[in-house]
Amino acid sequence: MTSVHAGRIGKAFCSGKARPWREASSLIIAAPSNASSSGIISDYSLLYLKRTSGSSFPNAYVYPGGALDNADRNPKWILQFSKYCKNFISCVINDFFLKSIGKYQSDLFLSDTTSLKKGAVPNEIAFRICAIREAFEESGLLLLTSDPVWKKQGFTDIRCKCVASLLSNQQVEVWRKKVRENAEEFFNLCVFLNMVPDIWSLKEWSQWLTPAFSGFMKSNKRFDTVFYCCCLREMPSSVSYDAIETTEYLWKSPAQMIEMFLAKKAHFFPPQIIENMRLLNFTAIEKLNEYICERSSLGIERWTPYIVVTKDSMHVELLPGDAAYPEDFNESTELTGIPSIDLTYEQLKSLQPTFRMRFTLTPKDTLMSLSCTAKLKLGQISTAPIQSVLNMQSSL
Structure with a gap:
């Protein structure tokens, strides 16, 4: 697996290259x-x-x-x-x-x-x-x-x-x-x-x-x-x-x-x-x-999720603006596996700013892991506070 380092936002994909996607x-x-x-x-x-x-x-x-x-x-x-x-x-x-x-x-x-x-x-x-x-x-x-x-x-x-x-x-x-x-x-x-x-x-x-x-x-x-x-x-x-x-x-x-x-x-x-x-x-x-x-x-910026696995086997989706999102990420590269990061999930949580979400077995835990403290570019609004959702008096 590939190891990634903490970094800021990746560079925009060059418009002169053919895009391997629809x-x-x-x-x-x-x-x-x-x-x-x-x-x-x-x-x-x-x-x-x-x-x-x-x-x-x-x-x-x-x-x-x-x-x-x-x-x-x-x-x-x-x-x-x-x-x-x-x-x-x-x-x-x-x-x-x-x-x-x-x-x-x-x-x-x-x-x-x-x-x-x-x-x-x-x-x-x-x-x-x-x-x-x-x-x-x-x-x-x-x-x-x-x-x-x-x-x-x-x-x-x-x-x-x-x-x-x-x-x-x-x-x-x-x-x-x-x-x-x-x-x-x-x-x-x-x-x-x-x-x-x-x-x-x-x-x-x-x-x-x-x-x-x-x-x-x-x-x-x-x-x-x-x-x-x-x-x-x-x-x-x-x-x-x-x-x-x-x-x-x-x-x-x-x-x-x-x-x-x-x-x-x-x-x-x-x-x-x-x-x-x-x-x-x-x-x-x-x-x-x-x-x-x-x-x-x-305008808008392309958000390409970068999924990593932590030392304690947690799968986390990183988005541009997150401190752990790799600066040199090439969006057109098809990775042979999910890259690893040399941090436990708790250590990753300490890296700021954040724009990330952990893949979990339960919807509640997924929403609890969603964190966006990064100041998003181009006037984009952040996610609403998670607690505003969990406080809903639903009939679950």
Whole structure:
């Protein structure tokens, strides 16, 4: 096994190299509700889908999402958006391209103005189209607009709504099947409805790259996933899982889903555990929307978990910002085994700052081990205090 030393954040993966993984988008969708969970009140719920047993993340509850398709980069999108947004290219540069790219900004978003002006669809747009397309395929939610000039109503106004009601239930299912079989059909659906994907309402939330260990997660099963967050004006009237990639859907508050996790009624992978714990910081959808609008201009950093085993055989997931995260970690390397660290778990706990979680047999112990004392980059909010979850008066 390889030994690692305490260090700070690793360097960003060079954008000039081929990436041995698939690129994907995921969408955290919040909608107004009167959800409450054992004394922790939230006025919104999130959409969760349960993956099938044969998926890359079997039986886990996830946010809608999937792999990027060439159809999401089709130059026809530029012409379609230009019909509804005057000076669309200038709009993209002003609203989606960052004014400056920090050292740790994701290399997926390079704000390529030259290629955009030549008609290419930049990643800033393609990944949003992908997230909206996948949400429609998997849940039937259709997040389109014919009035994309959202700033006229205020920077943090919530304007996004599901427009699936423009179609009959039968038409929704027909189009979902078409889009599932050929991603190009999503463009045709937008033309049919005289609308465009509401990319303006999707705000960058985070970016996760699955780790690679031989026998654990092969390179061709790794996903570099951009998580977006979108707040809806109203709860959609109908949602349905696709019975192909998903077997169930739930509208639940982050607190309710954490309670289900504690009760072993919901299975999460580490990104969903951590994102739910971060979302616990927001009990009002207006505050969540304000945060994502203000923070999104700062960009996102790729978080690649680095899993180590301590001297006393504890498996710990380290994330960028943790004192033990290796400075020279190459994200594209497929490790032959889980690296060891020359510390016991108790000794590792003394290293500060932290952004880590231990793999345990019980959900409660997993949450108890989650620690984030590091000041996260690019305005990212930390996980909520663990005690706020454990104090819930649940019926476990």
